[in-house]
Amino acid sequence: MASGDALQGASGPDDVLVAEGLVRRFGDLTAVDGVSFRIRRGETYGLLGPNGAGKTTTISMVAGLIAADAGTVTVAGQRMGPAEVEPKRHIGLVPQDLAIYPELTARENLTLFGRLQGLAGAALTQRVQEVIELIGLTERAKDLSKEFSGGMKRRLNIGIGLLHQPTLLILDEPTVGVDPQSRNQILESVERLSVEGMAVLYTTHYMEEAERLCDRIGIIDSGRLQAEGTRDELVRLTSGADVIRLVGTGDTAAASTALRGLPTVQQVIADRHALQLTVNDAPAAVAQIVTSATAAGMSLADVEITRPDLESVFLHLTGKALRD
Amino acid sequence: MRELWTMTRYDLRQRIRDRSVIIFAIIVPLALMFVLDLVLGDLTDPELQPTAVAAAAPAGDPLAAALVDVVRALDGAEGLDITVRTAAADEVHALTRDGTVQVGLIVPAGFGAALQQGRATEVTLVSGGGTGIEQSIVVSVVRSAVDRFSAAALAAAAGAEAGLPPADLAVIGQEVATAQSTIGFTEGVASNEQLSSTGALVAGQAGLFLLFTVGFGVTALVTEREQGTLARLKSMPMPAWTIVTAKALVSFILGIVATTVLLSVGGWFFDVSFGSPPAVAVLIVAAVTAATSLMFVIARVARTSEQANIAQSIIALVLGIAGGAFFQITAGGWVGSVLDLNPVSAFIRGLGVTSGGGGITDLGTPLLTMAGFTALVLVAARLIPDRGAVR
Ligand SMILES: Nc1ncnc2c1ncn2[C@@H]1O[C@H](COP(=O)(O)OP(=O)(O)OP(=O)(O)O)[C@@H](O)[C@H]1O
Ligand SMILES: [Mg+2]
Numbered sequence: 053m054a055s056g057d058a059l060q061g062a063s064g065p066d067d068v069l070v071a072e073g074l075v076r077r078f079g080d081l082t083a084v085d086g087v088s089f090r091i092r093r094g095e096t097y098g099l100l101g102p103n104g105a106g107k108t109t110t111i112s113m114v115a116g117l118i119a120a121d122a123g124t125v126t127v128a129g130q131r132m133g134p135a136e137v138e139p140k141r142h143i144g145l146v147p148q149d150l151a152i153y154p155e156l157t158a159r160e161n162l163t164l165f166g167r168l169q170g171l172a173g174a175a176l177t178q179r180v181q182e183v184i185e186l187i188g189l190t191e192r193a194k195d196l197s198k199e200f201s202g203g204m205k206r207r208l209n210i211g212i213g214l215l216h217q218p219t220l221l222i223l224d225e226p227t228v229g230v231d232p233q234s235r236n237q238i239l240e241s242v243e244r245l246s247v248e249g250m251a252v253l254y255t256t257h258y259m260e261e262a263e264r265l266c267d268r269i270g271i272i273d274s275g276r277l278q279a280e281g282t283r284d285e286l287v288r289l290t291s292g293a294d295v296i297r298l299v300g301t302g303d304t305a306a307a308s309t310a311l312r313g314l315p316t317v318q319q320v321i322a323d324r325h326a327l328q329l330t331v332n333d334a335p336a337a338v339a340q341i342v343t344s345a346t347a348a349g350m351s352l353a354d355v356e357i358t359r360p361d362l363e364s365v366f367l368h369l370t371g372k373a374l375r376d
Numbered sequence: 377m378r379e380l381w382t383m384t385r386y387d388l389r390q391r392i393r394d395r396s397v398i399i400f401a402i403i404v405p406l407a408l409m410f411v412l413d414l415v416l417g418d419l420t421d422p423e424l425q426p427t428a429v430a431a432a433a434p435a436g437d438p439l440a441a442a443l444v445d446v447v448r449a450l451d452g453a454e455g456l457d458i459t460v461r462t463a464a465a466d467e468v469h470a471l472t473r474d475g476t477v478q479v480g481l482i483v484p485a486g487f488g489a490a491l492q493q494g495r496a497t498e499v500t501l502v503s504g505g506g507t508g509i510e511q512s513i514v515v516s517v518v519r520s521a522v523d524r525f526s527a528a529a530l531a532a533a534a535g536a537e538a539g540l541p542p543a544d545l546a547v548i549g550q551e552v553a554t555a556q557s558t559i560g561f562t563e564g565v566a567s568n569e570q571l572s573s574t575g576a577l578v579a580g581q582a583g584l585f586l587l588f589t590v591g592f593g594v595t596a597l598v599t600e601r602e603q604g605t606l607a608r609l610k611s612m613p614m615p616a617w618t619i620v621t622a623k624a625l626v627s628f629i630l631g632i633v634a635t636t637v638l639l640s641v642g643g644w645f646f647d648v649s650f651g652s653p654p655a656v657a658v659l660i661v662a663a664v665t666a667a668t669s670l671m672f673v674i675a676r677v678a679r680t681s682e683q684a685n686i687a688q689s690i691i692a693l694v695l696g697i698a699g700g701a702f703f704q705i706t707a708g709g710w711v712g713s714v715l716d717l718n719p720v721s722a723f724i725r726g727l728g729v730t731s732g733g734g735g736i737t738d739l740g741t742p743l744l745t746m747a748g749f750t751a752l753v754l755v756a757a758r759l760i761p762d763r764g765a766v767r
Binding site for chain 1: 378379382383386389390393394603604605607608609610611612613614615616
């Protein structure tokens with residue numbers, strides 16, 4: 053694991069969550085295989101991985117829904133497990149699958165779970181109202197949630213997790229199946245909560261979400277945490293190279309030879325109508341490259357620059373694409 | 377505790393909104409009672425015709441008068457309409473022959489004295505033609521009354537040997553005879569634990585549908601898993617047992633309400649009285665508890681709401697049919713013992729006791745049966761490996 057040794061340090065007073073060596077098997081399948089990470093107060097931590105990577109299983113152990121076959125979870129200094137009650141006061145869970153009662157209104161759903169979280173009286177009423185406004189359901193608060201659109205249900209699903217202002221908010225792929233507008237709304241609320249000091253554990257298989265929201269990201273695949281760090285730290289794990297793709301007609305062979313001679317170009321792959329160049333710093337090199345290619349007799353139709361992102365990190369680490 | 381009540385309350389609110397529980401726990405069984413009554417009613421509960429009886433009894437013979445009173449007391453019982461007119465012994469044949477009365481009863485002179493002295497005597501029953509069930513009832517009641525009187529007379533005879541004066545003996549004999557006749561009559565209903573056929577229909581359907589109604593709790597549990605709310609509930613700061621217990625409580629409350637409504641509405645509609653309300657209430661609570669305990673078994677084996685529904689229906693139908701929700705099943709040997717340990721049959725039998733005038737203290741066997749059933753099921757629920765919804 054790339055930054056595994058960083059985890060060996062003593063647990064700090066700022067750690068809201070410490071997960072250590074989590075293992076969970078389902079029959080012969082090891083869904084989670086030795087996952088360790090920690091989240092500090094106010095930090096947003098992303099678990100990025102494809103379908104079946106073990107994100108939900110990890111989160112289920114963190115939230116105390118299922119027992120770990122090995123390893124420990126500590127939330128706000130307390131040991132978490134299915135039979136524990138106290139540490140659960142500190143977490144707010146937003147499950148991947150909608151977890152709302154269709155025959156209850158938005159307000160009733162919030163009130164029910166608010167009560168179960170220990171809120172009562174005027175504090176409960178006030179928090180329910182605040183959350184209804186936050187998730188933009190003021191107009192629909194009295195409607196049965198079964199009558200809601202998919203996006204509204206998702207927002208309600210998230211609102212329930214926020215109600216008691218948990219120390220650690222756990223969101224499991226909250227934007228799946230949501231239109232771009234609702235999605236943006238959701239991302240904005242998560243950003244706002246993080247600013248307010250809430251620690252967030254966010255799983256997704258959208259790298260843009262992970263890049264936008266998360267202070268640190270753990271890349272998970274086949275039940276193992278493949279790498280962990282900030283976006284930039286992770287990108288540095290790849291060769292770090294940018295790719296420039298030249299599309300056009302004319303003398304591509306001559307252009308290829310000319311470009312190979314440039315010091316900034318590390319590699320050139322040629323096919324009939326395109327050249328793919330690996331360079332260190334694409335924005336700096338692109339002007340010279342275009343000039344050389346044109347001078348060598350190639351007439352360019354398109355120039356594409358691809359900088360390494362989490363997608364390439366994932367590809368680099370696992371040899372496969374993030375999305376299926 | 378607070379969480380338990382919160383979950384129960386919101387769950388009940390959803391059940392009421394969803395309406396299916398009202399339909400399946402109350403409306404369907406009531407409709408079924410009505411239909412079954414139409415279908416089965418004619419077979420089992422013929423309309424009883426008003427019956428006139430002409431009785432001739434020697435004057436000044438208290439035992440003879442008591443015998444006539446036994447027949448008179450039949451009026452109004454179990455829907456019988458019996459009118460008794462007194463007549464001279466020689467008139468009785470004429471009255472039966474011309475159809476003025478359907479049954480003639482002639483008690484011979486010296487009837488009381490003969491019984492007391494242990495001598496043979498003969499009561500004549502004259503049938504007025506036809507083979508009505510009413511006649512058979514009168515005849516068999518007179519027969520058994522005469523038998524009882526003989527026994528009473530033997531008691532009196534024993535008294536005579538002990539040296540009591542004859543006047544006292546006559547009083548003893550009469551007391552024994554009349555006392556037994558009244559007690560014997562009520563006992564006849566209570567000890568048989570027999571409900572009228574419509575009473576059995578109402579009780580049977582109430583017992584059967586109770587098993588379906590409590591099933592809503594366990595189905596709800598599996599549905600919670602399917603709709604994802606179970607995961608959320610498990611992330612709440614409360615012990616895991618409160619989730620299952622809340623569902624059991626929902627089942628219990630629905631069961632109590634549905635059964636009470638079914639017995640009240642069914643009883644009112646079919647004109648059946650189940651007897652003392654406190655005793656019936658105790659029976660309902662015991663039956664609902666027994667039915668609810670089944671939920672814990674199903675919760676351990678069913679992984680989907682389809683499985684839960686199927687398991688629930690099979691159990692309900694097996695217990696319901698074996699318990700006599702549709703017709704009485706009698707079996708001997710170990711099959712009979714197994715069938716006897718059935719909350720539905722215990723419930724029906726218990727209602728037979730209460731409708732016959734029995735109180736809570738007379739409900740020993742049915743209550744023990746239901747308690748035994750509950751205990752067995754709860755033990756089974758502990759032993760069955762858990763592969764169900766709430767793991
Ligand atoms: N209850 C279960 N029984 C058996 N296998 C399971 C169970 N839950 C998860 N798995 C398996 O464990 C692996 C990890 O599943 P998990 O749901 O944690 O993945 P995920 O990263 O959340 O995927 P997705 O992005 O699709 O939600 C998968 O292969 C899945 O089939
Ligand atoms: Mg998942």
